[in-house]
Amino acid sequence: MQPEADDETKDTPPANARVMLSGVHNKLAFDRLLFFSDAVFAIAITFLALDLRLPEGEAGHPIGDAELWQKLGELWPKYLSFLVSFLVIGLYWQGHHRMFRLINRFDDRLVWINLLFLLCIVVIPFPTTVLGEHANAPAAVILYAGVLALTGLLQAAMWLYATHHSRLVDTTLEASLYRHLVRVVTARMLAAPLVFLASMALASHSPDWAKYSWMLIAPALALTSWIGRKVPAAEKLK
Amino acid sequence: MQPEADDETKDTPPANARVMLSGVHNKLAFDRLLFFSDAVFAIAITFLALDLRLPEGEAGHPIGDAELWQKLGELWPKYLSFLVSFLVIGLYWQGHHRMFRLINRFDDRLVWINLLFLLCIVVIPFPTTVLGEHANAPAAVILYAGVLALTGLLQAAMWLYATHHSRLVDTTLEASLYRHLVRVVTARMLAAPLVFLASMALASHSPDWAKYSWMLIAPALALTSWIGRKVPAAEKLK
């Protein structure tokens, strides 16, 4: 139930430690960590849409209706990369949300792994824009898949760090059930980054196939869900 | 009172399930869902205003006072589309706020319907900008009304999903009163999207009349409020 997990706690006079970390404030510190993360997610997800805009220089010059439809249509690579990024950030947000239903305290290392994960999240609009503008360039596909893979891998690292030897979780789950649960959630977290990693190898041969391969994330997630259903408690964190 | 609504709960050893989903953490997970949504609303509503700016290239060149007034005046289509979008996002935020005073738990599907709804919310600044720049083009009016209609329809879908067979609500309301309440709130949620849908048909004939027709949202909302007043409990969620 203690919001800080470190081994030094035992050396500290318990009375003092409890005063400084008592109830409300630790709860508040933990909440701030999550709300800060949520705010970063929310802003990154909204920034993606900033890239949706007609080419500049048109403003004020009345153009015909057909021409406007055409200009709107020409933006389709941007719509697509926006949509993919939105869905993947949504998936990562859901993973973060789910992960912190089991994790219930933090230490300095978790704060920094989380910050590096958020660094990747805020960077995502950059490769999204590059991909929207250069949809057929292998470089754009590799950059995009690389950033999204790294983001997912950092999330999995955060989960493994927190659950290793129950470091930052409090659970009375039976040991084998706990291990199953951790494995199923890990598998689910790795689905997207592994697909992105694999697509990077494809990209130099065929940027298009690399992009099509990202659709494999959906069946991969469905598969981990299906496996997870065999571990009853894992369902609860899905 | 359980924050997760799925039927598998019954198969799970209750002790384990309760530990993993105990009190504070489920409350926190539900709060995160709402605060994340609020942050997205807040950012989208603020992004609308980014479009209010004088045409670039003027900076630094001192221009006369009359010329500045004129330039500020020429932005009026942008002021109008900003105002309409702000009010509609405000209306949708109020709907979300109201809806989640009855909904008190979530499942994965609700999370994803909510994410799709938020996707529409973050997209809104894009058609708003297009409308501000091409106020008389049917394409701009249709795009704008289409995005705003879709947003409202997704919100109504979320409401219907959550309240169907009391899926994600806890209510001891008498059954017929509950049905009335759901219907009244649904009607209120559909007012804006139905007006926007109807205006899309008008737009190719007359973009102006399509835009004027949006003013019908106000009396439509007033009407649903007036009807709702006959269902005493519905008042509470208005």
Added chain:
Amino acid sequence: MQPEADDETKDTPPANARVMLSGVHNKLAFDRLLFFSDAVFAIAITFLALDLRLPEGEAGHPIGDAELWQKLGELWPKYLSFLVSFLVIGLYWQGHHRMFRLINRFDDRLVWINLLFLLCIVVIPFPTTVLGEHANAPAAVILYAGVLALTGLLQAAMWLYATHHSRLVDTTLEASLYRHLVRVVTARMLAAPLVFLASMALASHSPDWAKYSWMLIAPALALTSWIGRKVPAAEKLK
């Protein structure tokens, strides 16, 4: 103690009403209103800084150190308008924060007055940019002072709406003390908008004097604080 203030409550079967509006959920609805407002404040305050940038077209071209200092120096009207807007939004945020330490429930009208107030808050970066670019144009000064005055007046209107006949406050303060308190906080809220209104009249004669006059906000606030100190309870909301 009820989070909704309307007279119809009495007509509602109390059992039902209580279920729908019970504890946690109303508290959450009220919190959402405030956190949504805070997020809007935070984003608007951060957007102000987006206007701080070197003129485009310089990127990549190495320029001398002296030239860079000069370019940074030439931005001073932008630094100033950023600073004034930041401080005024900070003041309005503090007013909102203070106001909602007495207000403890909401109704639909308060939600909409608050939305209109937030509309002004998100608009503020626009006149700030105009003023930073056309620091000597009466039009820029009038627009700026007008938007900031309107924002402050809406805040005062929200306060008067909520406290009128103790509409949305729960207080056991003695009646005359309560009236004093409301008056003192109202005076404090009106200080900035009244100075901005007055400066609008000055602006067409002398934009510079209009801008200097804004410095009167500081002594005006100090004066209301000094008066407020005579009403002991008012101190608590300062």
Added chain:
Amino acid sequence: MQPEADDETKDTPPANARVMLSGVHNKLAFDRLLFFSDAVFAIAITFLALDLRLPEGEAGHPIGDAELWQKLGELWPKYLSFLVSFLVIGLYWQGHHRMFRLINRFDDRLVWINLLFLLCIVVIPFPTTVLGEHANAPAAVILYAGVLALTGLLQAAMWLYATHHSRLVDTTLEASLYRHLVRVVTARMLAAPLVFLASMALASHSPDWAKYSWMLIAPALALTSWIGRKVPAAEKLK
């Protein structure tokens, strides 16, 4: 336990004061202060990434893959300045987070010191962009180090203000332990700003060495952590 710290409290009839500041509302006011700050941090940290973009004018013109790699590579000064700013804002966020695990109430002065601190936080993207574009100009290095030093010094001032004579903290820590704790946290807070200050002197001789010197922040932080470990309670706030 009172959320407002001022000496006038004693003059106030305690019953009234308690009503106005009772439980929930003060807790909420304190939470708002922190969540508002977190939102500002989150937005500033995300805005940093807005500067990562290919030079405009490329959009739509298909360019070769090698050319795209080259353009992406040419952005490396931007990647570096983004990374440094992200890590430093992350460090300041962690400091704010840690500080408010001991601080448990606020007064008007703290609100304003915090606002000035946040002003610096929202400004950081500006010198970051300037540094990313003019990586070798002493002016850019001095501006950058100056803003980041000022930010850190304001944070240390906030900490000293709040802990001076236990002004805004409630602690039952033994007096000498409390003093040690305050000193260790102060030292940790001063590490980054002092390195930035020192680098400003270096910058006119060698912008590169000034930038390399920022890497000293890491060992300086490690040193304060190592010293802090000798004060058991300080560990808790690290």
